[in-house]
Amino acid sequence: MTISIAEYARECAAQGLRGNYSVCRPDFTVAQDYDYSEEEQAVWRTLCDRQTKLTRRLAHRAYLDGIDALGLLERIPDFGEVSDRLRRLTGWEIVAVPGLIPAEPFFGHLAARRFPVTNWLRTQKELDYIVEPDMFHDFFGHVPILTQPVFADFMQAYGERAGEAIALGGDEMITRLYWYTAEYGLMQEPGQELKAFGAGLMSSFTELQFAVESPDAHRVPFDLETVMRTTYEIDKFQRAYFVLPSFDALRDAFRTADLAAIIGRWKDKPALDPATV
Numbered sequence: 001m002t003i004s005i006a007e008y009a010r011e012c013a014a015q016g017l018r019g020n021y022s023v024c025r026p027d028f029t030v031a032q033d034y035d036y037s038e039e040e041q042a043v044w045r046t047l048c049d050r051q052t053k054l055t056r057r058l059a060h061r062a063y064l065d066g067i068d069a070l071g072l073l074e075r076i077p078d079f080g081e082v083s084d085r086l087r088r089l090t091g092w093e094i095v096a097v098p099g100l101i102p103a104e105p106f107f108g109h110l111a112a113r114r115f116p117v118t119n120w121l122r123t124q125k126e127l128d129y130i131v132e133p134d135m136f137h138d139f140f141g142h143v144p145i146l147t148q149p150v151f152a153d154f155m156q157a158y159g160e161r162a163g164e165a166i167a168l169g170g171d172e173m174i175t176r177l178y179w180y181t182a183e184y185g186l187m188q189e190p191g192q193e194l195k196a197f198g199a200g201l202m203s204s205f206t207e208l209q210f211a212v213e214s215p216d217a218h219r220v221p222f223d224l225e226t227v228m229r230t231t232y233e234i235d236k237f238q239r240a241y242f243v244l245p246s247f248d249a250l251r252d253a254f255r256t257a258d259l260a261a262i263i264g265r266w267k268d269k270p271a272l273d274p275a276t277v
């Protein structure tokens with residue numbers, strides 16, 4: 001590991017993030033500790049009910065198929081039960097983490113078909129948008145597509161190749177690619193309406209509508225090398241959304257990209273500003 005848990009915990013606290021890293025294992029996982037209050041259960045139900053109405057209209061088909069396969073969203077999920085179900089479907093499982101974790105262990109989990117899910121939930125005051133990933137984001141945003149075999153395999157491959165990129169000093173660049181696809185990607189397949197694909201959009205009531213429907217959203221055609229050069233901020237609406245022509249296009253771009261060459265070309269050059277990309 002390139003960063004210690006204590007050091008990372010200090011960085012997160014300095015940024016005002018609220019994960020409790022004091023009980024982390026070396027791979028940044030913790031026990032889920034299923035002891036949520038009735039108030040938290042009520043927040044969960046509200047979030048799922050409101051957001052499902054939006055995703056039906058704005059989310060990509062693959063995500064909606066995933067929601068169907070995953071089933072019940074009536075209570076805060078028990079990670080053990082969900083893992084049993086996922087293991088049978090695609091060989092994935094979910095593990096609890098205290099919040100954001102560093103890129104290296106994050107991609108390490110993906111490479112091992114484990115998806116890290118935050119074990120705490122946003123409050124009633126943050127229903128529309130939260131500045132850091134919580135359980136609703138991690139679970140409602142990311143886990144549904146892991147029931148779909150094609151995406152399940154892709155996410156594992158992503159974890160593996162990201163590990164290679166990090167070894168080449170491309171930590172920031174590979175994280176940007178994840179950010180603008182898995183987190184905030186849009187997808188427009190030929191003859192279809194524009195849809196949301198990324199998990200950061202799926203979990204946000206306000207940003208999902210903004211990204212897909214607002215004339216003020218800055219939408220840019222996907223180009224892998226450009227994406228890897230473009231900075232982002234986690235705690236505001238994104239200033240650029242990259243539009244994928246299809247999932248196959250993403251997979252092919254990722255498969256054929258010479259990541260080492262791209263990282264070598266741009267690693268030490270100034271990055272691109274999303275507002276003007």
Ligand SMILES: C[C@H](O)[C@H](O)[C@H]1CNc2nc(N)[nH]c(=O)c2N1
Pocket residue numbers: 097099100101102103106116117118133138175178179
């Ligand atoms: C790779 C990139 O930093 C990305 O945002 C990762 C980092 N760590 C994470 N940690 C958690 N818990 N959840 C996430 O979605 C992410 N995303």
Ligand SMILES: N[C@@H](Cc1ccccc1)C(=O)O
Pocket residue numbers: 128129130131132133134137183199200203204205234235
């Ligand atoms: N903004 C997202 C949460 C999130 C924060 C940071 C990174 C990814 C996701 C939401 O409202 O649900």
Ligand SMILES: [Fe+2]
Pocket residue numbers: 133137138141142183199200
């Ligand atoms: Fe995420």
